[in-house]
Amino acid sequence: MKVRRIGVLTSGGDAPGMNACVRAVVRAAIHHGFEVYGIRRGWHGLIQGDVVRLQIRDVSRIINRGGTILYTARSKEFMTPEGQQKAANTCKFLGLDSVIAIGGDGTFRGAQALSKFGVNVIGIPATIDNDIGCTNYCLGFDTAANTAIECIDKLRDTMQSHERCSVVEVMGRHAGFLAMYVGLAAGATAVLVPEHPVSYEELVEKIRKARLNGFSHYMVVVAEGAASGDEVANAIREATGLDPRVTVLGHIQRGGDPTGRDRVAATKMGYLAVDLLNQGLTNRIVCTKDGGFTHVDMDEGLSTKKNMQRMEMDVLDAMTGL
């Protein structure tokens, strides 16, 4: 396999660190003597042939910026074989022999489909949900978690003063990794995640025990995939007579300057993606394992499920004296 021209795109929900990763891909590609093109608006842009040549200085001063300079999108057309064929035709027409796709699970499924048309693909995990099975870490998670923690710390000040119960809804449509991490870091009374459903009776019991242990304010963190903040607050209100305040952190969590951890991981992952193509490897997902950076076969990576350890719940309960 001789790589000459690489396309790079960001797709799905954006994540802090995507820009740092685009920068790393561009600079590593040029370092290896490849041409590199930015594909705008993810798979949608590839179908449209919306590409721009990127040179070293085109990616200056973006390592520290949230969002993605390439824009992102969720393309329905690319989900169809016709859309995939169109995207493959664009690659052929433009001479793009390889595409590096930065995003989450859906982005990688797109890459997997494109690979069947003979395009070399490499995936780089970036989603604040941190829910890709084959990697311990996805770009954006650290920044998003720190943003949420900072918000919860502020909420705690006012909840404590008023001796209130606070319900904070964090992102995570299908996964509770962000909610659990944030809950542990913020000292939550309880965390509700889709992976380990907890009944409202159990939740109320946690609040009751906290009260018996002398607490007069309570912090409940809920992943949006487990329940809405309002539902949880209503259940608490009915069962306890408390008057919880709901805060939905929403898309705030997806923005902001990437942390040092995200910048460094993005830079290493971008470099590694290009290095794989340079070695003649394709159809891989860059990932982290045992504290280091590595890569797995895309089909294998996509069939790996990420499990949340029951221990996380146990630790949380122990910290609130349950």
Ligand code: F6P
């Ligand atoms: O990026 C993943 C994610 O943040 C989910 O947790 C969330 O449900 C979803 O994106 C929402 O994305 P959007 O509002 O852009 O459709």
